[in-house]
Amino acid sequence: MRTPLVAIEGLTVDFGHGPQSSRAVDGITLEIAAGEALGVVGESGSGKSVTWLAALGLLPAKAQIRGSVRLDGRELIGAPQRHLEAVRGKRIAMIFQDPSSCLNPVHRIGWQLGEALRLHRGLDRRAADAEALRLLDQVGIADARRRLGDYPHQLSGGLNQRVMIAMALAGQPDLLIADEPTTALDATIQAQILDLLRSVRRDTGMAMVLISHDLGVVAENVDRVAVMYAGRLVEEAPGAALFSRPCHPYTQGLLAALPELAGGRRRLVAIPGTVPEPGSVPTGCRFAPRCPVADSGCATEAPPIQAFDRQHRSICHRRIDPGFSVWTLPKAAE
Template sequence: MSLLSVRDLRVEFATSGGVVKAVDGASFEVAAGETVALLGESGSGKSVTAQAVMGIVPRPAGRVVGGSVTYDGRDLLEPGTAKGLRGREIAMVFQDPLSSLNPVFRVGSQIGEMFRRHRGASRREARAAALDLMKRVGIPAASKRLDDYPHQFSGGMRQRVMIAMALALSPRLLIADEPTTALDVTVQAQIMDLLARLQSEEGMSLVLITHDLGVVADVADRVVLMYAGRVVETGPIREVYEHSAHPYTTGLMNSVPTLDGPRERLTPIQGAPPDLLALPTGCSFRPRCRYADALCAEQEPALRDLTGRATHSSACHHAEGVLTNAR
């Protein structure tokens, strides 16, 4: 049984130019103890999907208009349900820790507040618990840094503080939204290794949101690729990486530089992501796709299992052809 189930999720935002369908029928599941990566370019709907799960879609402009989100059998779209589970059962690490942390409070106090508010801990108990967490996430000289302010930490260390806060109440599901944004490559690897280690130790489920395929290659079990608010391909990460069955996935793979092998010119995806206020008819990826034909212009492709591959799905009319050419 899935711990998290997202079915036909639809989220809209009212703008001065019209209604934006930020998430348009997204579906995926996360099993207990599983790591799932949500991938896609900026504007694909990844972060809004996470906001819907957490119950923090910005109001009044944004609202969930359809679908279902269930966590351990509980309906997260029911008023008050997500709020009651945030922190204790479901936690989130945001992409910009400097804006997420309160600049006027010491980090030890901010971490310890989780224990005081939710566990009724005393100040001394909360401080001790915060220190243990800071040590656990690998902050050097943690006892000396408890009373430092967020601006006194580097970007990587601030992200570790955010991870410590998210883990404070031992959630069963952790959502990490672009946790390595603006960090150098070495620190990115350290943060991903930390998340993988903590996920293994806690046995929690982990949803990683990113636009960088390389970041999650060695961490995720499954991948869900989104484009223009829709899921276009999903499956085991190695299966999708090595046998992509959607032109968008193939394009992303071809645009990633490699350090080993012969030097080759990268092949970028032509064009730009679509305007969500004026999506093309049929397949949203059609204007950028070399496989596009009349069928693609007339009919939006549904996400379907590939022939003989029950765990690998693609929303492309020519999925089998893309799969063959990608080998």
């Protein structure tokens, strides 16, 4: 097998010290091949964003990171700043949920794009200008020359996100980490941005990690999906398998809780309870308190990995047959 582009192994992130510390990410192991699109799904507090911030060394100093993140076999955790700076933006780029707060409000779009191009590609001013124009064109911004002279507040949310994508592409990265890239956008604009990400990936062959709480967004845009819950990976599978034959009770619950557009007005299958607070996660399986099929073992012991086929694994005590939902009987209102 080829070396993966990025290999995360046993990544653990703690915030704070001693008894007050809370574990945001607990032993994540994941790989991404070159050119692959991986979806990472989870609710708030699942550690889906922290994993990647830790990998790129973007967390504050109070975060203690253990484990390993390798890019083309080279370790990133604990790597010298100089090495990380050559990776960030250049090999691995990241875009975030709120584009307007990621752009500098006092500089023109053209200046900000130019900065990225000078930094990552070492272009001179003239070459950077031409390349900035080409990038805006690539991300589908009409009238690119005029837009280069605009400030972020003059652009709409959708246009700003396009500018962010253009900046991310400036370093010609091998991997784009898109952290909830469309959550702040309207439905029709979200469709535009997802379409753009697809076409950019088709043109450049770059790999992508799409982090989202929206299973629908992930389903349509990735090859493989990892589901996270309370800092741990609970299920990982190719997209088609995960959505048609989910094995982990949590994944099944998330899918069952999705409202559908077709059919009548109806109750939804709701997962009872709430996500555990970071400071008080259950021992054993973290989903056990909300799981309809949990037994006493689930509450005390860490769950094993159940492999269903080569690429489909679920981290669960119970071996639930793919496709058999543990949520079929809607429970009475709590």
